Amino acid sequence: MISRMIWHSDLSQLRFVKTACLIFLFLISGNVLFAQTTGKLMGRIIDENGNPLLGASVVIEDTKRGGVSDMDGYYYILNLHPGVYSVRFQFIGYASYKVEQVRISADQTRQLDAKLVPITLQGSEIVVIAKKPVLELNQTSSISSINKDDIKNLPVQSLTEIVNLQAGVVEGHFRGGRLGEVQYQIDGVSVNNPFNNASMMELDRSVIDEVQVISGTFDAKYGQAMSGVVNAILKSGSSKFDWALEMYSGDYYSTDKVRYPHNSTYNPFNIFNIQASVSGPTGLPKTTFFMSGRKYRNDGWLFGERRFQPGDKNDLQNRVFHPSGDGKIVAMSTSDEWSGQAKIANQTFDNFQLSYQISYDYAKRKNYNHSFRFEPDGVPTTYQTSLTHGLSITHTLSNNFFYRVNVRHNYFDYKSYVFENLYDPLYLLYGEPKGDANYELGANVQGVDLTRYKQKTNSAILKAEFTWQVDRENMIEWGIEGQTSEIVFGPPGFFLSLTDTVTGAVVLKPYNSFVRQPGLQTYYPKQLAAYGQDRIEIGDLVIRAGLRWEYFDANSWLPSDLQNPANTIKGAPLSHLKKTTAKNALAPRFGLNFPLTDASSVYFSYGHFYQLPGLNLLYSNADYSVLDQLQAGGISYGVMGNPDLNPELTVQYEFGFKQTISNNFGAQISLFFKDIRDLLGVEFVSTYAAADYARFTNIDFGSVSGFTVSLFERNLGYLSSSLDYTLEFAQGNSSDPQETANRAAAGADARPKDVPFNWDQRHTLNATFVYSVPDEYSFSTIIRFGTGQPYTPEIGSGFNATQEPNSGRKDSYVLVDLRGEKYFTIGPVNLSLFARIFNLLGTHSANGFVFNNTGSPDYVLYSTTNSTLSDPSRFYQPRRLEIGFSVRGL
Numbered sequence: 105m106i107s108r109m110i111w112h113s114d115l116s117q118l119r120f121v122k123t124a125c126l127i128f129l130f131l132i133s134g135n136v137l138f139a140q141t142t143g144k145l146m147g148r149i150i151d152e153n154g155n156p157l158l159g160a161s162v163v164i165e166d167t168k169r170g171g172v173s174d175m176d177g178y179y180y181i182l183n184l185h186p187g188v189y190s191v192r193f194q195f196i197g198y199a200s201y202k203v204e205q206v207r208i209s210a211d212q213t214r215q216l217d218a219k220l221v222p223i224t225l226q227g228s229e230i231v232v233i234a235k236k237p238v239l240e241l242n243q244t245s246s247i248s249s250i251n252k253d254d255i256k257n258l259p260v261q262s263l264t265e266i267v268n269l270q271a272g273v274v275e276g277h278f279r280g281g282r283l284g285e286v287q288y289q290i291d292g293v294s295v296n297n298p299f300n301n302a303s304m305m306e307l308d309r310s311v312i313d314e315v316q317v318i319s320g321t322f323d324a325k326y327g328q329a330m331s332g333v334v335n336a337i338l339k340s341g342s343s344k345f346d347w348a349l350e351m352y353s354g355d356y357y358s359t360d361k362v363r364y365p366h367n368s369t370y371n372p373f374n375i376f377n378i379q380a381s382v383s384g385p386t387g388l389p390k391t392t393f394f395m396s397g398r399k400y401r402n403d404g405w406l407f408g409e410r411r412f413q414p415g416d417k418n419d420l421q422n423r424v425f426h427p428s429g430d431g432k433i434v435a436m437s438t439s440d441e442w443s444g445q446a447k448i449a450n451q452t453f454d455n456f457q458l459s460y461q462i463s464y465d466y467a468k469r470k471n472y473n474h475s476f477r478f479e480p481d482g483v484p485t486t487y488q489t490s491l492t493h494g495l496s497i498t499h500t501l502s503n504n505f506f507y508r509v510n511v512r513h514n515y516f517d518y519k520s521y522v523f524e525n526l527y528d529p530l531y532l533l534y535g536e537p538k539g540d541a542n543y544e545l546g547a548n549v550q551g552v553d554l555t556r557y558k559q560k561t562n563s564a565i566l567k568a569e570f571t572w573q574v575d576r577e578n579m580i581e582w583g584i585e586g587q588t589s590e591i592v593f594g595p596p597g598f599f600l601s602l603t604d605t606v607t608g609a610v611v612l613k614p615y616n617s618f619v620r621q622p623g624l625q626t627y628y629p630k631q632l633a634a635y636g637q638d639r640i641e642i643g644d645l646v647i648r649a650g651l652r653w654e655y656f657d658a659n660s661w662l663p664s665d666l667q668n669p670a671n672t673i674k675g676a677p678l679s680h681l682k683k684t685t686a687k688n689a690l691a692p693r694f695g696l697n698f699p700l701t702d703a704s705s706v707y708f709s710y711g712h713f714y715q716l717p718g719l720n721l722l723y724s725n726a727d728y729s730v731l732d733q734l735q736a737g738g739i740s741y742g743v744m745g746n747p748d749l750n751p752e753l754t755v756q757y758e759f760g761f762k763q764t765i766s767n768n769f770g771a772q773i774s775l776f777f778k779d780i781r782d783l784l785g786v787e788f789v790s791t792y793a794a795a796d797y798a799r800f801t802n803i804d805f806g807s808v809s810g811f812t813v814s815l816f817e818r819n820l821g822y823l824s825s826s827l828d829y830t831l832e833f834a835q836g837n838s839s840d841p842q843e844t845a846n847r848a849a850a851g852a853d854a855r856p857k858d859v860p861f862n863w864d865q866r867h868t869l870n871a872t873f874v875y876s877v878p879d880e881y882s883f884s885t886i887i888r889f890g891t892g893q894p895y896t897p898e899i900g901s902g903f904n905a906t907q908e909p910n911s912g913r914k915d916s917y918v919l920v921d922l923r924g925e926k927y928f929t930i931g932p933v934n935l936s937l938f939a940r941i942f943n944l945l946g947t948h949s950a951n952g953f954v955f956n957n958t959g960s961p962d963y964v965l966y967s968t969t970n971s972t973l974s975d976p977s978r979f980y981q982p983r984r985l986e987i988g989f990s991v992r993g994l
Contacts, residue, residue: 141292141337143208144579146180146641147216149173149193157220160195166343168454171503178576183498183506184208186251186314186337193218200229207236209249210292210316210337211323213641215242238818239762239770242646244695245709246272246320246758246774246812252339255309257874257882259923259940263307263315267334269870269886271812271828272319272776275951277863279319279776280808280834281331281754282783284718289335290463292569293512295492296328297561298589298629300718303334304490304516304561305463310350310379311396311445313339320758320776321709324635324650324693325581330713330754330780338461340447341392345384345993352377352938352988356405356981363948363962364982366407366433374403375986390451397444404437406472406977408480414534416479416550423540425549427478434480437472437977441465455500462493474975475537475548482537482552484520491515494565505572512565519596521556526597526614535612536601545971554599554612558624559720562590581650582636589631591719594624620730627723627747630657631716637693644699652693654714657686658722660747666799667791669728673735676792684748689714703764710758714751717784721800721841722747735793743786743845744799752802755779770816780806784841798845806836806861825873834864839910852906860894860910865951867891867916881926888919890951898956912959917950917980919943935991942984953978 149160156177163170164181167189171179186209193201198220208214216234240247248270260266264276272279278286284301287294297304318326318333326333355374358364381396410429412418418425443466449459467488476483494512501507523530530552537551567585574580598621599612617623637650663669665679695709716722726745733739760774785804788796810832817825837856838844844856869889876882892914897907925938948961953972955964961978964970972978 141210141335142183142185143210144180144182144213145184145191145206145208145216146178146213147218148177149179149195149218149220150177151198152219152221157195157198160193160220163192163194165190165192174576176576180573180576182503182571182573183500185340186210191216193220195220197222199223202229202231203234204231206234207251209251210314210335212240212247212249213242215644235767236818237764238768238816239764239772241699241703241705241762241764242641242644242697244646244648244697244707245318245322246760248317248319249314250317251314252309252312255312255315257876257884257923257925258872259884259886259921259942261309263309263312263334263336266309266312266315267317269872270317270319271814271870272830272832273317273332274863274865274868274890278332279810280778280832280861280864281780282839282861285329285331285715285754287326287329287333289333290492291338291461291496292335293494293510293565293567294328294587295514297514297516298563298587298631298716298718299516299559299561299591299593299720301328301715304514305465305492307336307338307463308379308398308443310348310381310398311338313337320774321693321695321711321713321756323648323695324637324652324691325583327585327633327635327652327654327691328631328715330715330752338445338447338463339381339383339394339396340449341383341385341394343385343392347380347382348990348992349380350378350988350990352940352986354940354984354986356984358946358982360946360948360982363979364405364976367405367982370985372987375984376401377988386448388450391448393446393448395444395446398442400439400441400443402439403435404439404472405982406435406437407433408436408477410434410480411478412549414479414482414530414550414552418538418549420538420540423543425543427549429479436470436477436480436483438470439467440469441467457498459496459498460494461496463491465490472977473553474971474977475539475546476553478544478547479537479549482522482534482548484522484553484555486518486520489515489517504574505570507571508569510565510567510569512567514561514563514565516559516561518559519557521596522552522554526556526616531599531614532612536599545974547971556595556598558592558594558596560590560592564588577640577642579639579641580637581639582634584634585632587631589629591627591629591723592624593720593724594622596624598623622727625723627719628659629719630659631655644697644702644705646695646697648693648695650693652691654689654691654751655686656716656751658684658719658747658749660684660723660726662726662746662748663728666789669791669797670730670732670734672732673792687716687750689751689753705762707760707762708758711756713754713756716751717749717800717841721745721784722749731797734791734797735795741797743842744797746800749784749800750782750802752783753781755781768818768820772814772816773811775811776809778808780808780836783836785838786842786844800841804836804838804841806834808832808834822877823873823875825871827871828869830868832864832866832868834861835859836861839863857909859908862910863893864910865890865893879927879929882924884923886921889916891916893951895954895959896956897959906956914951914954914959915949917947918945919947919950920945929994932994933991934994935989937989938987940986942986943981944983946983948979948982950980952980
């Protein structure tokens with residue numbers, strides 16, 4: 105499992121080809137993976153006396169999909185794209201029975217039964233309208249499926265906002281887990297950046313067909329996640345031509361001029377968004393397309409004054425300042441984005457579909473830096489490019505089984521600098537940022553931020569999927585997925601302040617690399633996974649059992665003897681570079697749903713969930729040769745990386761109960777427990793010379809327990825609503841992998857303590873209300889309540905003034921968002937006008953920054969010169985108002 109390390113990109117591509125060939129051979133031998141982007145329809149067809157009808161046909165209208173009932177009247181249809189369908193049941197001598205608006209969700213089974221009556225007793229066809237069930241009673245864990253019809257009426261705009269609205273999710277933390285423990289997918293294929301395990305794509309709601317959020321345990325088909333899964337299904341084209349346009353603009357507004365300076369006037373073009381989409385037939389045989397594009401600009405709510413310019417030359421020694429700025433108020437937290445999606449699908453052959461899709465996002469941003477509030481042109485600009493594209497082949501071999509192969513390329517490029525060229529003469533002309541502690545609390549008055557950073561991930565993914573409905577009760581799923589990546593990160597050149605040997609003056613010099621500062625680094629990790637799973641469905645009794653195998657090779661090197669890492673200790677055993685070992689893990693998964701009545705069920709699930717930490721924590725500062733002067737002391741090396749880390753592990757249990765109270769009301773309660781092991785933390789290694797250094801290892805631990813209660817109301821007249829409450833206890837020995845090292849460096853007690861995690865929000869409440877009159881108007885609101893997360897209080901201002909870690913709690917908060925929309929029909933188009941208000945109540949504190957000696961963001965003790973008191977970024981964003989319109993063809 106250990107192979108020779110490859111350092112050149114051309115050899116990396118050769119390695120990927122070899123990996124792809126191995127995966128293909130594994131595929132044709134029968135090892136392939138199930139598609140998480142489609143659903144299943146099943147049910148029973150009987151006559152008016154309750155007897156089964158053998159050979160009755162089931163047709164999904166406007167598609168070529170269908171099925172036939174067996175001798176007991178049962179049927180099933182696989183591989184249905186999420187959406188709304190009309191289903192027709194037919195049998196000779198009986199009136200056809202048609203059910204409209206049948207909702208199919210990804211990776212879920214929809215039960216739809218039919219009773220046919222003789223033609224002599226009824227007309228030629230019976231048509232009924234299906235209602236979305238208030239609760240899905242056949243799930244084995246906590247799963248939410250939010251379709252485009254649910255999304256369109258809510259005051260949410262992005263995928264992130266949709267996800268954070270789900271029970272048990274708090275600002276990206278799923279049931280108490282750390283950030284980076286969630287698998288994000290687009291159409292069933294990962295879009296996580298392995299560098300930090302975060303999603304590399306942000307989707308606008310206009311391109312989303314359905315979002316599936318799994319906040320509890322999940323099946324063996326999902327990997328590289330410990331806390332949850334988010335699968336976004338993008339819209340597709342159809343045989344009908346369609347188009348849509350949406351535009352809105354707005355601004356932040358607050359009358360609180362102390363917390364939010366420069367936000368007391370409303371500029372309706374401070375925020376601007378325009379999005380257009382078109383879909384339909386291409387003109388080629390059985391080929392459809394979908395295309396969407398979006399332009400978004402947001403100037404933010406944080407501003408500075410251009411009092412100084414980077415090139416100003418102030419006499420700091422004598423405190424004489426020469427400001428040359430124009431005094432304008434300048435936006436300092438801006439975002440300018442372009443994004444687009446496209447999908448083209450061909451089904452020339454009835455049982456074979458070929459599709460290609462691409463998603464692209466480009467963003468240019470400025471991040472607020474309070475030190476530059478009077479010199480805003482000195483901050484760096486960040487440039488982020490995200491691209492995911494690839495081919496998907498779906499081949500239906502029979503009504504019983506099909507397979508799908510995905511080939512995907514994920515690309516992510518992030519850059520941050522003031523000037524792109526390291527040798528730009530303006531860097532040396534402006535110099536490093538400088539200020540005076542007695543002038544505006546130390547604000548910068550000249551120079552530019554010299555920080556430069558780049559991170560690029562280039563990944564190739566090959567994923568094969570297979571599903572076999574063995575019989576009425578058993579559906580077998582098994583498969584394999586491989587990913588190879590090129591990871592590049594570090595400063596693309598940097599500056600050092602060096603003393604000129606001739607003049608004695610301190611000067612800046614640019615370097616691409618320097619002693620102990622390597623600059624850009626490149627690594628080539630490899631990942632592979634395979635699993636097998638059986639989904640057993642006997643009526644409402646559902647059993648899901650599977651086993652997943654995970655493989656990871658960091659493809660890197662480490663010193664063989666950590667006590668002599670740089671071979672600089674005289675008389676000590678010599679150390680040599682040794683290859684990191686490949687890591688393997690087996691993860692069992694099990695889920696059970698047991699019906700109590702036709703309106704209630706209980707479920708239980710259990711699983712082991714493995715995930716590699718973000719590769720930045722493996723590879724950053726992983727060159728141990730920099731420790732050559734460790735025994736001499738006086739040099740801070742930080743925490744050393746560790747490419748030989750093991751995957752982190754969460755063992756999760758969930759038990760729940762569901763009850764449909766009526767056709768419109770339902771309730772669900774879920775109890776969960778997570779035992780978290782081998783979390784990334786810090787250990788201290790002693791050398792033969794009795795010098796210590798810190799490095800990452802699998803040493804931290806934690807646990808999460810709690811429950812969620814959810815109430816659902818659907819279609820009570822024109823009203824739909826939901827309410828969920830989460831009680832959660834999330835604790836462990838550290839909230840951040842570097843926390844132990846930071847405590848030790850500060851002279852605090854670094855020994856492990858079981859304390860609440862930083863994001864431990866004990867009580868969370870989400871409520872949504874939607875009142876919608878079709879083709880007339882709609883009104884919706886989201887109300888979110890959360891109790892305070894932990895912080896570490898301080899008593900006094902001297903050494904050892906801090907109390908126990910995370911023993912204090914911030915204040916609770918309430919956030920309210922509103923949306924209203926009015927619909928019109930004008931000739932051949934549908935027009936709507938809408939308005940949205942985010943943070944209606946003007947909440948200024950929502951688990952953000954607080955001063956440790958007060959627990960408040962508003963005031964601090966023992967300091968009269970704290971520049972943070974003038975920093976508006978410590979508050980939650982102010983009220984945001986947006987108005988817009990949308991138009992689409994009939």
